[in-house]
Amino acid sequence: MTDSPIFDRIKEEIAANDVLLYMKGTPTFPQCGFSATVVAILTRLGITFKGVDILRDQELREGIKVYSDWPTIPQLYVKGEFIGGCDIVKEMTESGELQELLTSKGIAGAA
C-alpha cells in the first residue's frame, strides 16, 4: 500500500519543518542515548528543529521506518531529505559535512 494516512502525515510534517527529528522522547527529555546525541549536536550547532516523539505513537513509530526504509530511530530530515541516524549525523558533524549541508540548504546556526 503506497497510500496510507500515516505516510501522508509524515510527508506533511517533513514538508512543514526545515529540520525534523523523529526521536525517542522529547528534545528536553530524550528517552534514548542515540536520540539524545543527535539532539545535543543540533543544539550545539544552534539549529532550530522539531522533535517528534515516536514513543507516543505506535503507528508513527512503525510508519516512519517503512517510509524512510530505515530500521532505527532517531531519524533526521533536513528540508525533506532523509539525512540518517545517530552514527551518520555524528560522522557528518565531525567532518563538517553536516554544517556545510545545513548552510547550503539555507538553514542558519548559531555557530
Added chain:
Amino acid sequence: MPIEKTELETLVRQAFPDAAITITDLAGDNDHWALDIASPAFKGKSRIEQHKMVNSALKNMVGGTLHALQLKTSAPE
C-alpha cells in the same frame, strides 16, 4: 537480544568478503556492538546507502535483534 561476535562477523564477511572489519562489544554483554567496516564495495555510495547495505547483510536484524548497533563504514583509498 544478544548475538555472538562470531555470528556477527560471519554475516559481515559473507557480504563484504574483502573488507577490513572491526567489531567491538561496547558493554560486554554481546548486545551493544560497534561495527567498523572498510570495504571497496562502499566506494561511491552515500553513507545512507552504505548503512543500508550493512543492514541487508545483517539480514535486517538491525532495529530488532540488534537494537544497539553503532555503525561506521568507509571505502579504503
